[in-house]
Amino acid sequence: MNLKELSENLGLSQTTVSRALNGYPEVNESTRHRVQQAAALGNYRPNIRAMSLATGRSMTIGHVIPVASQGEVVNPIFAEFVAGASQTYTQFGYELQLSFTTTQDEQTIYRTLAAKRAVDGVILHSPLRDDPRLKLLKEIGLPFVVHGRVCDTSEAYNWIDMNNRSAFKQATQLLIDLGHRNIALINGQEQLTFAWLRRCGFEDALCENGIAINPELMTTAELTEPYGYQTSKALLRREDPPTAFLVSSYVVALGVRRAIGQAGLTIGKDVSVIIHDDELSYFDNGAAVPQFTATRSSVRQAGMLAAEMLLNQIDDPGLFPQNTLLESTLTIGSSTGPCKLM
Amino acid sequence: MNLKELSENLGLSQTTVSRALNGYPEVNESTRHRVQQAAALGNYRPNIRAMSLATGRSMTIGHVIPVASQGEVVNPIFAEFVAGASQTYTQFGYELQLSFTTTQDEQTIYRTLAAKRAVDGVILHSPLRDDPRLKLLKEIGLPFVVHGRVCDTSEAYNWIDMNNRSAFKQATQLLIDLGHRNIALINGQEQLTFAWLRRCGFEDALCENGIAINPELMTTAELTEPYGYQTSKALLRREDPPTAFLVSSYVVALGVRRAIGQAGLTIGKDVSVIIHDDELSYFDNGAAVPQFTATRSSVRQAGMLAAEMLLNQIDDPGLFPQNTLLESTLTIGSSTGPCKLM
DNA sequence: TAGAATTTCCGAAGCGGTTTGGATATCACC
DNA sequence: GGTGATATCCAAACCGCTTCGGAAATTCTA
Numbered sequence: 001m002n003l004k005e006l007s008e009n010l011g012l013s014q015t016t017v018s019r020a021l022n023g024y025p026e027v028n029e030s031t032r033h034r035v036q037q038a039a040a041l042g043n044y045r046p047n048i049r050a051m052s053l054a055t056g057r058s059m060t061i062g063h064v065i066p067v068a069s070q071g072e073v074v075n076p077i078f079a080e081f082v083a084g085a086s087q088t089y090t091q092f093g094y095e096l097q098l099s100f101t102t103t104q105d106e107q108t109i110y111r112t113l114a115a116k117r118a119v120d121g122v123i124l125h126s127p128l129r130d131d132p133r134l135k136l137l138k139e140i141g142l143p144f145v146v147h148g149r150v151c152d153t154s155e156a157y158n159w160i161d162m163n164n165r166s167a168f169k170q171a172t173q174l175l176i177d178l179g180h181r182n183i184a185l186i187n188g189q190e191q192l193t194f195a196w197l198r199r200c201g202f203e204d205a206l207c208e209n210g211i212a213i214n215p216e217l218m219t220t221a222e223l224t225e226p227y228g229y230q231t232s233k234a235l236l237r238r239e240d241p242p243t244a245f246l247v248s249s250y251v252v253a254l255g256v257r258r259a260i261g262q263a264g265l266t267i268g269k270d271v272s273v274i275i276h277d278d279e280l281s282y283f284d285n286g287a288a289v290p291q292f293t294a295t296r297s298s299v300r301q302a303g304m305l306a307a308e309m310l311l312n313q314i315d316d317p318g319l320f321p322q323n324t325l326l327e328s329t330l331t332i333g334s335s336t337g338p339c340k341l342m
Numbered sequence: 343m344n345l346k347e348l349s350e351n352l353g354l355s356q357t358t359v360s361r362a363l364n365g366y367p368e369v370n371e372s373t374r375h376r377v378q379q380a381a382a383l384g385n386y387r388p389n390i391r392a393m394s395l396a397t398g399r400s401m402t403i404g405h406v407i408p409v410a411s412q413g414e415v416v417n418p419i420f421a422e423f424v425a426g427a428s429q430t431y432t433q434f435g436y437e438l439q440l441s442f443t444t445t446q447d448e449q450t451i452y453r454t455l456a457a458k459r460a461v462d463g464v465i466l467h468s469p470l471r472d473d474p475r476l477k478l479l480k481e482i483g484l485p486f487v488v489h490g491r492v493c494d495t496s497e498a499y500n501w502i503d504m505n506n507r508s509a510f511k512q513a514t515q516l517l518i519d520l521g522h523r524n525i526a527l528i529n530g531q532e533q534l535t536f537a538w539l540r541r542c543g544f545e546d547a548l549c550e551n552g553i554a555i556n557p558e559l560m561t562t563a564e565l566t567e568p569y570g571y572q573t574s575k576a577l578l579r580r581e582d583p584p585t586a587f588l589v590s591s592y593v594v595a596l597g598v599r600r601a602i603g604q605a606g607l608t609i610g611k612d613v614s615v616i617i618h619d620d621e622l623s624y625f626d627n628g629a630a631v632p633q634f635t636a637t638r639s640s641v642r643q644a645g646m647l648a649a650e651m652l653l654n655q656i657d658d659p660g661l662f663p664q665n666t667l668l669e670s671t672l673t674i675g676s677s678t679g680p681c682k683l684m
Numbered sequence: 685t686a687g688a689a690t691t692t693c694c695g696a697a698g699c700g701g702t703t704t705g706g707a708t709a710t711c712a713c714c
Numbered sequence: 715g716g717t718g719a720t721a722t723c724c725a726a727a728c729c730g731c732t733t734c735g736g737a738a739a740t741t742c743t744a
Contacts, residue, residue, distance in 0.1 A: 001457070045454055045458040048460050049391050049394045049395045049400060049459060052391045053389070065425075073623040074421050074622075076418055076624055078421060079416050079418065079420060080416055082440065083442055086440065086442045087442070090442075095441070096439065097438065098424065098439070099432065115385055115386070116387040116388060116390040117391055118390050224623075224624045225626065226629065251624055254596055261603050280416075281566075282416070282418060282567065282593055283567050287568065
């Protein structure tokens with residue numbers, strides 16, 4: 001059932017039917033009603049390709065997920081973020097197009113997306129401290145919102161981010177207050193802004209408390225369970241092992257927990273652990289007493305807000321770039337306690 | 343840069359330029375070359391909306407991810423499956439459209455997708471034992487491939503699945519061979535086919551070995567960490583606690599491991615655990631000696647194969663429905679050992 | 685070398701919507 | 715009853731591409 005058939009059935013012109021369905025005023029209310037009924041009856045939906053060709057808007061948003069190489073780790077927070085964004089899109093009649101790309105293809109994929117008019121805007125994931133995509137997207141004039149931030153730029157752009165720096169500073173301060181001095185930071189890859197800012201927050205707290213920064217207690221890698229396991233296992237074998245771990249994600253912390261258990265130590269008593277919790281739905285750290293003390297921030301909500309921001313920008317291209325900085329909450333769980341060495 | 347401009351620049355008709363770029367034979371090789379050069383220079387990409395309007399094919403595949411309700415658990419295997427499928431799509435010039443939907447909306451979302459010509463086909467996720475979507479999709483004539491299977495039907499349809507039944511039978515048999523008799527099954531929701539088949543396999547092995555089926559040792563729920571924790575904690579408090587756990591996913595097993603640790607028991611010695619491992623990239627159970635003994639099957643690869651199957655079906659609608667049954671491999675890790683009670 | 689066959693290109697008609705610029709009918713008002 | 719305003723509808727152009735049905739130019743055949 002297309003517009004032509006529908007209008008012929010009704011004995012009306014395509015113009016009138018289109019206008020009736022799209023809520024234009026220049027159509028009699030009774031005919032509008034008649035049209036709506038017929039459309040519902042015939043299960044008529046405008047062909048979205050034809051519609052977007054005519055209007056020039058594709059009504060879809062692109063999410064480009066970077067992977068180091070094909071077959072590489074897919075960051076679990078993407079799914080959650082995308083689920084949040086999708087909620088907003090459906091609410092406003094937008095579709096979500098997903099593509100995975102290796103970092104070397106990224107230059108072309110955005111150009112292609114723009115040139116073939118596939119999307120009205122994109123969400124930028126996993127920004128680097130000095131991310132070339134920023135300039136690229138500005139150049140090709142495709143609206144975008146960054147999930148996270150880029151450090152080395154003075155230009156204005158849309159972003160939404162969690163306050164990684166203050167979150168990790170706060171978490172570190174808690175550990176220091178508990179008497180810990182030998183604190184390990186199990187971080188993500190520090191060319192990624194979020195990991196870099198977390199490290200800054202970590203060092204901020206150490207400095208303010210006059211504690212020397214020990215690079216040997218700071219590690220960076222992709223956020224996997226085995227990474228957490230191996231790295232904390234190695235750290236616990238040191239002659240002066242850390243008494244506390246600050247861990248960048250729940251998944252990594254699972255590895256840390258495994259290593260601590262295997263070393264015959266108890267979390268929250270012998271060793272303290274604080275994690276950052278993105279509130280992934282299948283992990284739920286939020287029992288009455290959470291297993292992990294954590295800085296928490298819902299990545300799903302970030303997805304919703306990022307999507308809203310992008311749709312606003314698309315509706316009003318003259319809008320000055322917007323920023324949102326989400327504060328995390330520090331919730332005390334059973335994985336932290338006073339330092340035993342004190 | 344659109345086709346009209348490009349053809350005017352070249353002094354050729356739109357027809358010829360289009361044909362040159364799309365590899366049609368009725369164009370001189372030298373002009374084809376000239377056209378290709380100009381297209382590359384001007385970064386010309388055909389407007390995908392116009393193209394699909396003209397050809398009638400949208401060149402995009404829909405993935406509809408069911409969630410119990412908005413804000414509910416997003417199954418982590420979706421991301422991995424979709425990453426695999428995406429690889430195939432990009433290879434063949436297709437795009438991937440993602441939508442999340444609550445189960446009550448599903449009837450309408452597929453109809454809408456078909457009516458508005460948004461996608462050329464869909465992948466069906468998380469099939470139920472008696473899934474109404476099967477009939478619906480056949481009725482509206484949208485090509486589809488099921489990731490998993492539907493039980494209660496005699497109709498032919500495209501599916502790709504892991505052999506859940508034999509995997510869990512094999513795993514159970516291993517536990518029985520190790521002397522275990524009190525085996526718990528920590529399963530997914532059994533209206534989902536995969537969970538149902540796993541239970542069947544579990545019971546198959548018990549029956550063949552003359553072991554009574556004890557419903558109190560079988561649990562079903564959404565596959566989250568807290569579920570694994572709470573349910574295994576409760577089971578371990580029984581007067582005759584299970585000596586082995588068969589667990590439906592890595593994430594759930596993490597909860598089981600936590601409960602076992604808290605009970606002062608050691609995995610692989612006091613209690614055995616076998617999991618099903620979907621080979622999610624960020625969990626990597628595949629060290630020299632894996633932490634968990636596991637039935638393994640790459641869900642990413644399943645995604646790639648499902649996508650191929652669907653594209654074949656779209657290219658040749660007369661094709662008889664195809665099926666692929668992937669066998670899992672049982673790899674021994676350090677989480678299993680002989681039953682202590684023997 | 686005429687006529688047929690083959691190359692190589694083009695004009696124009698879709699694809700299914702939206703939207704511009706009227707046309708007609710209805711109504712109010714003097 | 716004539717005039718202007720308003721309500722309601724329509725024909726046709728357009729979005730950017732593909733593709734059908736020739737037409738012109740070239741090469742091949744007898």
